[in-house]
Every structure is written in structure tokens, then in C-alpha cells.
Amino acid sequence: MARDKKHMSLFAFTATMVFFYAPLLVLVLFSFNASKTMTWSGFSLRWYNELFFGSRDLWRALGNSAIIALTSASVSALLGTLAAIGMYWYNFRLKKYVEISSFLPLIIPEIIIGVSLLIMFGVVGMPLGLGTIFIAHTTFCLPYAMLIVSSRLDEFDYSIVEAAYDLGATEPQALLRVIVPVSMPGIIAAFLVSITLSLEDFVITFFVAGPGSSTLPLHIYSMIRFGVSPVINALSVMLMAASVVLAFSTRGLVKYVAKG
Amino acid sequence: MRRNLGPVYTMPMALWITAFFVVPIAIIAVCSFLAKGTYGGVIGRFSLDAYASLANSGLAVVALKTLVQSAAATIFTLVLAIPASYYIARSRYKNALLFLVIIPFWTNFLIRIYAWIAILGTNGFLNGFLVSTGVLSTPVQFLYNQYAVITVLVYTYLPFAILPLYATIEKFDFTLIEAAQDLGATKTQAMMRVLLPNIRPGIITAILFTFIPAFGQYAVPQLVGGRDSFMLGNIIARELTVSRNLPLSSSISVVLTLVTMAGVLLFVKLQAKASKKIRPVQEAE
Numbered sequence: 160m161a162r163d164k165k166h167m168s169l170f171a172f173t174a175t176m177v178f179f180y181a182p183l184l185v186l187v188l189f190s191f192n193a194s195k196t197m198t199w200s201g202f203s204l205r206w207y208n209e210l211f212f213g214s215r216d217l218w219r220a221l222g223n224s225a226i227i228a229l230t231s232a233s234v235s236a237l238l239g240t241l242a243a244i245g246m247y248w249y250n251f252r253l254k255k256y257v258e259i260s261s262f263l264p265l266i267i268p269e270i271i272i273g274v275s276l277l278i279m280f281g282v283v284g285m286p287l288g289l290g291t292i293f294i295a296h297t298t299f300c301l302p303y304a305m306l307i308v309s310s311r312l313d314e315f316d317y318s319i320v321e322a323a324y325d326l327g328a329t330e331p332q333a334l335l336r337v338i339v340p341v342s343m344p345g346i347i348a349a350f351l352v353s354i355t356l357s358l359e360d361f362v363i364t365f366f367v368a369g370p371g372s373s374t375l376p377l378h379i380y381s382m383i384r385f386g387v388s389p390v391i392n393a394l395s396v397m398l399m400a401a402s403v404v405l406a407f408s409t410r411g412l413v414k415y416v417a418k419g
Numbered sequence: 420m421r422r423n424l425g426p427v428y429t430m431p432m433a434l435w436i437t438a439f440f441v442v443p444i445a446i447i448a449v450c451s452f453l454a455k456g457t458y459g460g461v462i463g464r465f466s467l468d469a470y471a472s473l474a475n476s477g478l479a480v481v482a483l484k485t486l487v488q489s490a491a492a493t494i495f496t497l498v499l500a501i502p503a504s505y506y507i508a509r510s511r512y513k514n515a516l517l518f519l520v521i522i523p524f525w526t527n528f529l530i531r532i533y534a535w536i537a538i539l540g541t542n543g544f545l546n547g548f549l550v551s552t553g554v555l556s557t558p559v560q561f562l563y564n565q566y567a568v569i570t571v572l573v574y575t576y577l578p579f580a581i582l583p584l585y586a587t588i589e590k591f592d593f594t595l596i597e598a599a600q601d602l603g604a605t606k607t608q609a610m611m612r613v614l615l616p617n618i619r620p621g622i623i624t625a626i627l628f629t630f631i632p633a634f635g636q637y638a639v640p641q642l643v644g645g646r647d648s649f650m651l652g653n654i655i656a657r658e659l660t661v662s663r664n665l666p667l668s669s670s671i672s673v674v675l676t677l678v679t680m681a682g683v684l685l686f687v688k689l690q691a692k693a694s695k696k697i698r699p700v701q702e703a704e
Contacts, residue, residue: 168509171502172516175577178499179523182534182574185544189537197537198547242432249425257433260441266683267444268635270652271672274659275443278669282446298439301432330424361529362637366656379529383642387537395530402525 183399190392197387206393214390220378223289224358227374231296232353238297239304240346244338246305247312261302272299273366280367287369295367296357303356304349311345348416444676451669459663469666473674476667478654485650488565488640489633492572496629497622499573500580504621505614507581508588517585520578528575532642535571536562539643563645571639576632580625587621588614619693627686635679651675 193203210217246257264272276295277287285291319341323333339346361376368377382391406413454466472478507516523531538544539561546558561567591614599609615622637652644653651671658668 168502168506171499172506175499175503175581176519178574178577179520182531182538183523183526185538186530186534189544196547197540197542197544198551238432238435241428245425245428245430249423249428251423251425251429253433254425254429257429257436260436261432263680264436264440266631266679267676268632268637268652268679270635270637270655271444271447271676272440274655274668274672275447276439277659278450278665279439279443279446294439297435301435305432330422359528376527376529379527379533380642383529383533383536387540387542391530391533392537395526395533398530399526403522406525 183395186392186395187399189389190396192389192392195387195389206389207397209390210393210397216373217375217378217390217394220373220375223292223372224375227289227292227296228354228357231293231300231357232350234297235300235304235353236308236346236350239301239349240308240339240342242301243305243308243312243345244334244342247309248317261305264299264302265306269299269360269362270366273363276363277366287367288372291367291369292364292372292374295363296360299360299363300353300356304353307349307352308342308345311342311348315341344416347412351412351416447669447672450665451673453666455664455666459665461665466666469664469670472667473670478671481649481651481654484565484648485634488568488572488648488650489630489636492569492576492633493626493630495569495573496577496580497625500577500584500625501618501622504581504584505588507585508591509593513589517582520581524578529638529642531574532571532639535567535574535643539567562643563648565644565648567643568640568648568650571643572633572636575639576629579628579632583624583628584618584621587618587624591617620690623686623690623693627683627690631679631682631686634682635675 189197189199190206191202191204192199193201193205242257242261245251246254273295276291276298280287280291315338320333320337323337328336359376360374361380364374364377365380368374373381379391379394382388450461451469452465452467453461454464454468456462507513507520510516536543540546541558541560541562543561545561546555549555550558595613595617596609599613600606604612634650635652636650637656640648640650640653641656644650649657652675655668655671655675658664658671
């Protein structure tokens with residue numbers, strides 16, 4: 160009896176794995192296809208050649224993505240950390256307001272964040288470009304950054320901060336030499352998660368980007384709109400490879416973040 | 420603790436969120452109650468036109484489709500996710516299997532959608548295969564309909580359902596199933612009446628992580644959907660950028676925001692109830 164159940168769950172698991180991996184395997188296979196179609200016509204590296212040497216716009220978009228991710232993740236980690244500290248140990252008027260307004264962006268559909276920012280940039284007359292993308296990305300990364308640092312503060316023993324004060328530390332000293340170093344794994348996690356969110360975002364960026372400020376997802380979108388292009392196949396293989404390499408090379412960092 | 424530094428530390432983020440989240444949402448809310456300008460934009464006169472046209476411009480149909488598509492995606496996701504996470508939880512190689520669930524999601528979201536376009540499109544892999552083996556004489560368009568949208572939605576949210584379900588099932592005491600069967604329950608009865616009620620918190624979280632984001636989707640129907648499968652998110656964008664009807668776009672946004680918030684609140688309530696309900700069972704052990 161129990162074995163039957165096991166068969167059924169094994170079937171569901173296998174189906175899930177096939178569902179997950181089949182599309183990606185097709186992409187990998189056809190990135191080495193000699194022709195432009197999705198029928199196999201021999202092995203070739205021409206799409207990789209075109210990706211690396213014939214796609215300047217794509218590399219510029221990747222550069223934009225990197226700039227946006229690094230800047231917005233830094234600002235998010237910084238402001239998110241400060242807010243997490245302020246919200247965790249202190250009570251003040253309007254605390255409830257900060258709590259609610261920093262929770263809502265987590266649940267509200269992306270399209271609404273994108274559209275509302277687009278309308279606001281129009282109202283204040285701000286030209287769309289890398290600046291507006293930076294603002295938008297920082298806005299949706301901040302709540303995550305604050306949450307992640309807060310969860311780190313759960314394990315924080317506040318008496319060490321009091322000890323620092325008793326030993327004559329000023330407030331900035333207590334912050335920079337006690338609170339920040341102890342919360343560092345949380346701050347790094349907030350930074351890494353923000354980078355990932357920023358690199359992944361398509362919908363919000365789509366609405367707040369201007370001419371010439373394409374990010375990698377926006378560039379991929381414009382390529383997809385023109386139909387199947389084997390260059391995207393090659394690009395996706397390179398991105399998958401990059402993720403795997405990154406994941407393994409940062410294992411030490413991830414362990415540090417997880418264990419502290 | 421000396422001075423109250425809370426406001427000082429919190430101020431930068433509070434200002435940022437106010438300026439770039441609260442204010443834009445407030446602008447949308449205000450726009451939804453204004454009259455439409457002749458050349459797009461709004462004129463400063465109070466009007467309920469946008470909300471009135473919500474009722475009679477075919478939007479009810481879109482809202483219903485949005486509901487049906489995201490509900491269907493949620494159901495298919497659960498049907499796969501519950502047994503799959505059961506299998507992972509009972510396996511000796513839990514961590515490796517969980518890893519396998521996560522890896523595909525290291526690729527970019529758009530590339531995962533593109534993979535489905537490359538497979539299902541008229542020039543896609545599936546058509547190429549079916550035509551070359553003689554099953555089809557001419558290619559069939561599998562894309563740009565609601566089945567494609569639902570498939571890709573399931574693909575997008577399945578891991579977000581598997582992870583919380585796994586976390587709950589992993590904590591489940593499997594001897595309860597044996598006990599039920601010893602007391603004469605069939606295998607199906609044991610699963611339906613012992614396992615499912617006990618993993619209800621995981622199921623609710625899985626629904627929350629699947630249904631809510633699917634309901635507000637924009638990119639998936641935009642890329643693999645057609646006229647028959649556009650969702651509220653697509654109509655918001657179309658009204659804003661193509662029809663240039665700012666009040667209507669805003670009023671749909673307000674409705675979508677409120678529905679989403681109500682949905683999240685409902686799930687949070689259900690969650691609190693569900694975790695309260697299963698406590699006596701655990702205490703009785």
C-alpha cells in the first residue's frame with residue numbers, strides 16, 4: 160500500500176523534473192545547431208561566435224545591468240540595514256507607517272509598481288534612463304534588504320551594545336564597531352539578494368527605462384519579440400554556466416552568510 | 420540605550436519608500452478619480468467615469484479570465500507540487516533533490532519563458548519534431564492561447580510551491596498514516612484525511628506564493644498569451660501606453676491592488692487558523 164503511494168509521488172517528482180529540465184536541455188542542444196531553425200542540422204559554434212563578437216548592444220545592456228545592480232544593491236543594503244536597526248530596537252511615532260509601507264511593495268503586483276513610478280516620473284518631469292531604473296530597483300530591493308537584516312538581528316544579543324556604551328563608546332562608534340560587524344552576514348545577504356532581484360527584474364524596468372538604457376532582461380525581451388534566435392540559446396547557456404560557476408565559487412561566502 | 424535613534428536610522432528608508440512607492444501609488448489613486456484629458460493625461464475634475472467603465476468595457480471578462488487562469492495554474496501547480504514534495508521529504512537524498520528543484524531557476528526569468536516559445540512556437544522544436552515524424556502535416560500554433568499561459572505560469576511558480584510544501588511535509592509525523600491504515604483507512608483515505616489536513620499551512624503558503632503573483636502577472640501573458648488570454652496586468656499597460664487612458668489604467672490598478680491586498684490578508688487569516696487547528700493533534704501525540 161505504502162509502495163503504491165511512493166510510486167505516485169515518484170511519478171509526480173519525475174514529471175516535475177522533466178517539466179523543469181526539458182525546456183532548458185532543448186535550449187542547450189539547439190545553441191549548438193548549425194541552422195537558424197529549431198530542427199537539428201549539425202553541430203556548430205556560430206551562435207556563440209555571434210554572441211561574443213557580433214552582439215555589442217547585448218554587452219552594453221549587460222554593462223547597464225551590472226551598474227544598476229551594484230548601485231541599487233549598495234544603497235538598498237545601506238538604507239535597509241539602518242532601517243532594520245532603527246525598527247528593531249526603538250519605538251517611535253510613525254513606526255507602524257514604516258512597517259506597512261515597506262511591507263506592501265513585497266505583495267503588490269510588479270506591474271503596478273512599474274506603472275505608478277512611470278506616471279510619477281512623468282508628473283515631476285524626470286527623464287527616463289539609468290537614473291530612473293536605479294530609483295525603481297532600489298525601491299523594490301529595499302523591503303527585502305530590511306527584512307533580511309532584521310532576521311539577522313533576531314539572533315543579536317543587545318547587551319553587547321550596552322557593554323560598548325558602558326565602556327564609553329559614542330553612538331556612531333557603537334553602530335560602526337559593534338552593530339554593523341555583528342550584523343555583517345545579514346548585510347551581505349541583503350546585498351546579494353538585492354543584486355539577484357535587480358539582475359532578474361524585467362517588468363518594472365520595462366516601464367521606467369528610457370531610450371539607450373536597456374538592461375539585459377530588456378534586451379532579451381526585444382530579442383524574443385523578433386522570434387526564435389539561436390543567439391538567445393547561446394546566451395542562456397552562458398548565463399546558466401555563469402550561475403553555476405558563481406554558486407560554486409561563492410559557496411564559502413554563502414556558508415558565512417548562513418551560519419554567521 | 421541613550422537617545423531614541425530609531426527615527427534617525429529609519430528616516431532614509433522611510434523617505435525613500437514614501438517618495439518612490441507611497442507617493443506614486445497615491446498619484447494613481449487620485450488619477451483614477453479624475454476625468455480623462457483629450458490628449459491623454461488627466462484634467463483636474465472629479466469623475467467616476469473610469470470606475471463606471473470598469474463595469475461595461477469588457478473588463479469584467481478580463482478580470483474573470485485573470486481569475487480562471489491564475490486559479491487553474493495554482494491547481495495544476497498543487498497537483499504536481501504536493502506529491503513531488505512528498506517524494507522529496509521521504510527521500511534519502513532530500514538536499515540533492517531540493518537542489519535539483521532550484522537549479523533551473525538560476526536562469527533568467529525571460530529565458531525560461533523563451534525556452535517555451537522555442538519549444539511550442541510554429542517554428543519550434545515540438546512542431547519540427549511532429550512534422551518530421553509525420554504526425555502533423557503542417558505546423559500547429561501551440562502558443563498565444565490560455566493553455567500556453569497556464570503552462571508557463573505553472574513552470575514559473577512550481578518551485579515556490581514545492582519549497583513551503585516540502586518544509587511542512589518534512590515535519591509531518593508519517594506514523595500517523597500507518598496508524599490510520601491500522602485503524603482501517605484505505606491509502607487514499609489516509610492521505611486525504613490525515614496527511615492533507617496536517618500539511619494545510621504548507622498548502623496555504625503554496626497557494627499564496629502561486630496565486631497572488633500569477634493574478635498580477637504581466638510578462639507571461641504578454642509573451643506567450645494572445646487576445647483571449649490577456650490578464651488585468653496587460654490591460655493596465657495597454658490602457659496607459661496604447662489607449663492613453665490614464666484614469667482607466669489607474670482605476671484598474673487600484674482594483675488590482677485592493678484585490679491583491681485582500682487576497683494576502685485572507686491567506687494570512689486562513690494560515691493563522693490552520694496552524695491553530697493542527698496544534699491539538701501534535702499535543703495529543
